[in-house]
Amino acid sequence: MNIKTLVDTGFEADYTLSQINEFDKIFTSDKILQDYIYRIHEDDNTLDMKRGEFYPEILRCIISLKRAFANAYKIAEGQCQPNFGSNGSIDTIMTAMKLREINRKIDPEKRGGMLVSTPTYFRNYNSAFAKQIKIIKVPLKMPKWEMDIDLFLEKLNTLYPTVVFLVTPNNPTGIPLTDEHIIKVIENAPDDTLIVMDRTLVNVENEIRTSELLLRFNNKQLVVLHSFSKYLGLSHLRIGCALYSNIDIAKEMQPHLPLGLGVEGAIKGTKYLKENGVLRPSDYVINNIRESKEILLSFCRQMPQFSMTDFTGNYCLLFMPPDVSSTKISYYLQNKGIYVMEGVDFPEPVDGMIRLHTGGKPEFMQRTVDALKDF
């Protein structure tokens, strides 16, 4: 199995034993970790005959991470809920929202559901589907793929959704919401509607700060999702956090949280926050997105049958010439070892566009456009 096949069939493909051994070398030895923890126990003159293994340490790491988030964002510890990346936060929140609908005996014909601008991130569709929460879709406005704020507010105030998702920058378009639209939605949301602002993707432009939103809207049900994945290229640690604007909504989610997270992710996340304060995208990723955008812009100028979204985030849409299907382009690129997400594979399939990752090394984007030039 080589990496080329793995990118395409990652769901089924195993790593070979020699690849696993290579991976294993990257991590510190388990023995060193175990000895270190036993030494802490000895220093404390403590013997764990109660639970054994390292469950107390796991919980301690999560408490440290929660505290570090609370200090960085100037909110109470109880308002911070670390999870397995933003995907973990989305699933936890959607489970709680389903329970809310059940407890409130919401008739889905009349109210409830998840309100979202579409197309958007695939996990929102999956999670809503799995939890049997209806999706209220407000299509993005063409030609700029912006939020249709008037229609969005109308649906918000007439359909009483249980939960609203604001994904900014959006996946797959890479286009952010304006601060004005974010504030309008939060201000107009009914007091018992949960607003989830998914800030997993990097925005290379300035945007309203999370700590400011949490403070300003502490009387609303607002939660902001952050993750170490896209900001710092740490998706393998599966670490993110949901930050709540008040403790009551956080308490509603608490029972649905996973018990424990990976220690490595929790420790590294804590270290980052203690050293840097709030989560900020790394300069490396910001530069990659900016340079990838320049490369794509120059390509679209040279090949004007192609066009792209005016993205500021880790993904963008590239539109094909009028008579070219995205499947054809995707197969063509695949033969050159370049894998892209084609529009027909989106949760709401569309032809004529592909989604590109923009946060990687600029050489990756250059290789992609060079291949497209020969199409």
Ligand SMILES: Cc1ncc(COP(=O)(O)O)c(C=O)c1O
């Ligand atoms: C909008 C959005 N939210 C959440 C995620 C999941 O991120 P994580 O790795 O933190 O689970 C992604 C990943 O692409 C995303 O694009």
